[in-house]
Amino acid sequence: MTDTHRGPVTIGIDVGGTNLRAGTVDAAGRVHARIDTDTPRAAEDLEDLLVDTVAALSAAQPADRPVAAVGLAVAGFVSRERDRVRFAPHLPWRDTAVADLLTPRTGLPVFLEHDANSAAWAELVFGPAGEGENVAVVALGTGVGAALLIDGRMYRGSTGVAPELGHLPVVPDGRVCPCGKRGCLERYCSGTALAATAREMLADRPELLPSVLGEIPVEQIGGVDVARAAADGDRLARAVMADMAHWLGVGLSIVADVFDPDLIVVAGGVSASAALFLDDARRVYAGRVTGAGHRRLARIRRSELGLDAALIGAAEVARRGLRTAAEQQGTGADPADPGPTDARNLDRGR
Ligand SMILES: [Zn+2]
Known part of the structure; x- marks a missing residue:
């Protein structure tokens, strides 16, 4: 070859x-x-x-x-x-x-x-083969991107813009989203969200201090800083990750309720830190998805291509x-x- x-x-x-x-x-x-x-x-x-x-x-x-x-x-x-x-x-x-x-x-x-x-194409063509016909890819980056493969075909919706899973409202009266709504998944599960949650916790959760994130000018905190601090065991950064894991689990359970996939692939830059949040997200997901315990749950894995x-x-x-x-x-x-x-x-x- x-x-x-x-x-x-x-x-x-x-x-x-x-x-x-x-x-x-x-x-x-x-x-x-x-x-x-x-x-x-x-x-x-x-x-x-x-x-x-x-x-x-x-x-x-x-x-x-x-x-x-x-x-x-x-x-x-x-x-x-x-x-x-x-x-x-x-x-x-x-x-x-x-x-x-x-x-x-x-x-x-x-x-x-x-x-x-x-x-999603890369995961399907070059990832582990034969993994499933119904696959949701959720890419956690600056925002949240998503793709659905249904019966092995890319689902594009009627106008080519579907799906926008990042704009599922998961938090009632939550953070304002540039899309015009409040509480969208990507406001809580993305690199941007990690920074926003860190800023909130620095202000509102004194019991988590001191944190290395407190040493960075607050407007300069980025998702990468939070991920690095969490990897180093910083308590506040770990709490930020746990918060994201919770909302990701909630969001994925909604995806599964609508779409019943075999496989959910978590991709995007934030997935590099999957070890810090994906198990927690799986637990929340398994507790929330309708009929949990009476159905086969979708496998949730991180992107192999990173x-x-x-x-x-x-x-x-x-x-x-x-x-x-x-x-x-x-x-x-x-x-x-x-x-x-x-x-x-x-x-x-x-
Ligand atoms: Zn939105």
Whole structure:
């Protein structure tokens, strides 16, 4: 088996609200050259950075194996055609034809996919094989991304924006969410949420002090600081993690009540700290899901691909998009479906 027989090398870029992770990915899902950086706030800066990143990664490829396409995993609503970003709460794009903007500037076909869908593809194609037909992927990052595979197919809803599990209201009269509601899951289970809960506990829970988080200017506390402190045994940071675990368990029990999956994969940057919260979340989940004790509970595991899941999945979307485009040139099929839709037809990559 050689890579040459497994399709082209593509670039996957996970365009998160905070971090931008890019890499060259082969058809077996292996990441080669990579670039990690911060996500710029302004649209022009972001587009310039994407063009520069593609150029740098392309330059690192051997001349006989050039990059064939680019896939962007976007934390937001992507059009059904997967060429536009409709709305991305943590990114500067609003109804922006990102693929049309970037294709001429990079000289490569550009494919977009929702970041959680990208992570779900990567988990499905390159994760442990044959795990289930009904899979929920919940990606805990700056916000919460989610993807549903139902009977092995990506569920996209009627308008292409579903599912937004991060905006399930789980806490009555809870924190205000940029979506306009209160108490959304992502306000309690995300990197942003870890920082918010830490700030609240520093102010309201004197019994948890002292904490190393108290030494950081309060507005500068980030989710990573909380995760690091919790890993070091800081009591307040551990309490922050326990709070997230509780609400994650509640949220996942709602997901299971609606959708009854075989498997729930917890992905995203925060999943790097899964050892600090996932067992507690499983306990809350098992206690809350309707009919617990009388049904098989979904297995809940952390992403095996970790931080790279969306990057690898985006590269895979680009690779399959290229192949679909090539097939359509011969068949005149609908060009509005550039990517994979049926997991059962996927080469599982091993
Ligand atoms: Zn919300």
